[in-house]
Amino acid sequence: MIELNQVSRWYGQVIGLNDVTCSIGPGVTALLGMNGAGKSTMIKLITGQIRPTTGEVSIGGEDPFANPSVYRKLGYCPEIDNFYEHQTGRQFVYGLARLDGMSHQDASNRTQKVLEEVGMADRCDKRIAGYSKGMRQRVKLAQAMLHQPDAILLDEPLNGLDPVGRRELMDMLKVLADEGKAILVSSHILFEVEQMTRSILLLHRGRLMASGDLRVIRELIDKHPHRVRIETPEPREVARRLVALPYVLSINVERDGVELQTKEPRQFYDALPELVLDENVPIRGFSSPDNNLESIFQYLVNG
Amino acid sequence: MTELFVFQSALKDFLRLKRVFVWLFVATGLFLISKVYLRVTPDANLDESYSMMSSLLVFRVLPLASAIFSTAVISQEVEQKTIVYLLTRPIDRWKLVSLRSLASAVAVFLVTSFAALSVSSAVFSNPFANSAFLRDLVAIFVGSLAYGALFVYVTLLISKAAMVVCLFFAFAWETSVPNMSGSMALLSVNTYLSAIAQRPSSGNASGGFFGTLANNLGTSDIATSTGWIVMALMIAFLMGVSMWWFSTFEYVPREDAG
Incomplete structure (x- = not known):
């Protein structure tokens, strides 16, 4: 579903992603790498926020850059912790549901449903400015799942979540993966990723160092x-x-x-x-x- | 449906009480300044006094409000990093920028019109009986679109310093250029707005300090129809360029790249 073909991205003299070729299909795939490895760059390329300097990115055969038809099948939970702080969680999610093209009624119903799914239904009518890190993370997750996309990209989604929240998220991702959705989860914490999936993409200094089954990597480490x-x-x-x-x-x-x-x-x-x-x-x-x-x-x- | 929601939600955001309160305060200030002006010039004709106060105050508030609201269209979203939520939704970028710009222009029109109303109220017992006020409303509407189109394009070009550049244009450029001799005045938006508002003939060299600030020293004599044509072309061109620019280039906080 998501294809990167010899993709490189430069920021002036600095390379963010270097000649990466990979494909991401149904199920949970973990994008592993330290800070600055190129995870966010790769996710921004897939979500069409930036263009590759060389190579091609495609989602379902389409170029994602500024492409509304791609965004109908793509959900994105960014790493940033920025919101419209004066809004409530419900207003924030509802507004994005309307941008997804839903009518008022559909947006209201869907907002309620996803907020329930992320465990925020009882707290979503308070202003986001007063939310804890975990609550903000849940709201971001909710907006990514609003339009029931085929592919969901989650940039460091476990940051700020308490153990219960982590477990709930992992269970939720498992359900979505079982439904055949392609889920890409970025993280810099190996332990977290191990609990979610065995399928990994390992980025280091902009290069794709390894991809495939995490057990192979583990065996390497255990030597x-x-x-x-x-x-x-x-x-x-x-x-x-x-x-x-x-x-x-x-x-x-x-x-x-x-x-x-x-x-x-x-x-x-x-x-x-x-x-x-x-x-x-x-x-x-x-x-x-x-x-x-x-x-x-x-x-x-x-x- | 989505398009209407983008416009409505942006307008609602621009007209939040917290933002509008500042402009209510400004309008009150203009009312008081106008009253003081009338007190210190008791022999002045009321129509001329209104024209002076309108040029001096209301048409200063117009580019100021436009500079501030225009930065909220895209630039502020980029700075706050909330742009990612807008850019990853199934709506064309050109629609986003145009609808939010329109909402910004409407907000500017409303706050500036209120400022004009407060000045008219200070000068006349019935502010709506003043024909110059009604002509000013038309000029304010056109000015909201024109300054908005210009400033939105500037914010798309230079996100970080956009506010400074827009404020410089609003005050330094729009105050000095209309007073310059020759055809320099043609480079000011204010010149065309004055033509649309059908202000008393320019070239008032005896305007003194207030006359200078009110852009009364320039020698340009623009026909109303010319004002309309130039403003319409400017708005259409700059909005078109902004829509293309925003659809073509990347708008992502660079420091997040990793």
């Missing part, structure tokens, strides 16, 4: 030891407890914490709460220098 950094006031004591775990390969003791390597990150993360609660290990926080896309790109680039 490498996974690093975890733990902040603690008692690094030696924590290191002593952790080194006893069978899947911990090495531990580096630092002044305010420890950094360890493991080949079984899932098992390690499962065991961590027990260590803290049952054995009273003093942990202030933990993070993984590897649990980000930069690491994946390093793996992909360096082999």
